[in-house]
Amino acid sequence: MPIARARAIDSPTGSFHPAEITRREPGPTEIVFENKFAGICHSDIHTVRQEWGPIKYPIVPGHELAGIVTQVGSAVDKYKVGDRVGVGCYIDSCGHCELCAGGQEQFCEEAIYTYNDTGRDGLPTVGGYSTLFTVEAGYALRIPDSIPLDAAAPLLCAGITTYAPLKKWGAAPGKRVAIVGMGGLGHMGVQISAAMGAETAVISQTRSKEADGRRFGATEYYALSEPGTLKKLRKSFDLIVSTVSAELDLDAMIGCLKVGGALVNVGLPEHASTVRLPNLVGGNRILAGSQLAGVAETQEMLDFCGEHGLAAQVEVISADEIDAAYDKVVSSQVRYRYVIDTSTI
Numbered sequence: 001m002p003i004a005r006a007r008a009i010d011s012p013t014g015s016f017h018p019a020e021i022t023r024r025e026p027g028p029t030e031i032v033f034e035n036k037f038a039g040i041c042h043s044d045i046h047t048v049r050q051e052w053g054p055i056k057y058p059i060v061p062g063h064e065l066a067g068i069v070t071q072v073g074s075a076v077d078k079y080k081v082g083d084r085v086g087v088g089c090y091i092d093s094c095g096h097c098e099l100c101a102g103g104q105e106q107f108c109e110e111a112i113y114t115y116n117d118t119g120r121d122g123l124p125t126v127g128g129y130s131t132l133f134t135v136e137a138g139y140a141l142r143i144p145d146s147i148p149l150d151a152a153a154p155l156l157c158a159g160i161t162t163y164a165p166l167k168k169w170g171a172a173p174g175k176r177v178a179i180v181g182m183g184g185l186g187h188m189g190v191q192i193s194a195a196m197g198a199e200t201a202v203i204s205q206t207r208s209k210e211a212d213g214r215r216f217g218a219t220e221y222y223a224l225s226e227p228g229t230l231k232k233l234r235k236s237f238d239l240i241v242s243t244v245s246a247e248l249d250l251d252a253m254i255g256c257l258k259v260g261g262a263l264v265n266v267g268l269p270e271h272a273s274t275v276r277l278p279n280l281v282g283g284n285r286i287l288a289g290s291q292l293a294g295v296a297e298t299q300e301m302l303d304f305c306g307e308h309g310l311a312a313q314v315e316v317i318s319a320d321e322i323d324a325a326y327d328k329v330v331s332s333q334v335r336y337r338y339v340i341d342t343s344t345i
């Protein structure tokens with residue numbers, strides 16, 4: 001059995017420590033890859049700290065993996081040893097329900113998440129803060145050669161989370177799109193929206209990230225800390241993608257939509273939100289949500305990023321820095337994604 005090194009944590013207030021884990025030998029339809037980099041997603045922190053409910057410890061989080069194939073099962077023809085692959089938030093699903101058949105495996109009732117879940121073998125799934133990973137070949141993604149592996153890892157969650165709503169809701173030339181929040185998700189959203197040809201604006205809390213926002217492709221930048229910002233933006237956008245988990249003034253945000261425009265939420269605020277429905281009714285506006293995407297669309301996103309030269313802006317850290325990195329993610333100090341160099345695990 002392949003033995004991997006990992007970083008695990010034993011309680012919501014604990015620290016990460018080295019651990020040894022065992023990965024499955026690949027079944028006929030599985031591959032094993034050497035995981036080179038693991039992105040730190042804000043969801044890892046919410047999960048580990050039990051902010052989304054109780055979990056089982058110890059836990060090895062991580063659902064932004066990028067590495068190199070080292071073993072392939074006998075029936076795998078999609079990958080060969082040496083291929084560059086990634087794994088995102090889920091590693092399996094039933095493969096035949098309406099959702100799987102329709103390319104929305106992420107919502108399959110039997111979807112298996114990369115960590116904090118139970119695999120088909122009945123064992124807990126062990127995430128990406130580790131040096132090896134065994135996965136069904138059909139749930140691994142091919143990373144284009146033009147994207148460095150460290151900058152590719154965050155695409156598996158942050159990239160697809162923003163690509164899917166931008167595509168579904170029509171970011172394109174002639175459309176005006178606003179990305180709310182410019183953290184791990186938002187900095188990918190800005191790049192992808194601009195690459196899709198939309199006139200792209202950032203709506204952030206302050207102007208501290210303005211130069212970066214413009215470098216990522218935004219042509220406009222607005223700060224919520226400046227009074228009257230949303231009032232000035234009334235009826236401005238065809239599409240607004242909100243990436244923030246903080247409470248938003250949804251009514252004011254909806255007011256920034258043109259007639260028929262859509263506000264799509266990909267952040268997960270902890271508390272219930274209120275909306276004045278007349279704000280939607282008057283103007284045929286849409287309030288929607290979006291979570292991840294299926295395998296095929298995730299591959300499409302990676303290929304799109306490869307073709308357009310897009311990648312995450314990352315700060316590569318060693319495994320000993322995970323605890324400190326968590327605190328910096330929570331206090332919005334990261335620019336824009338921490339990625340663990342797994343050779344330091």
Ligand SMILES: [Zn+2]
Nearest residue numbers: 041043157158
């Ligand atoms: Zn994530």
Ligand SMILES: [Zn+2]
Nearest residue numbers: 094097100108
């Ligand atoms: Zn299914």
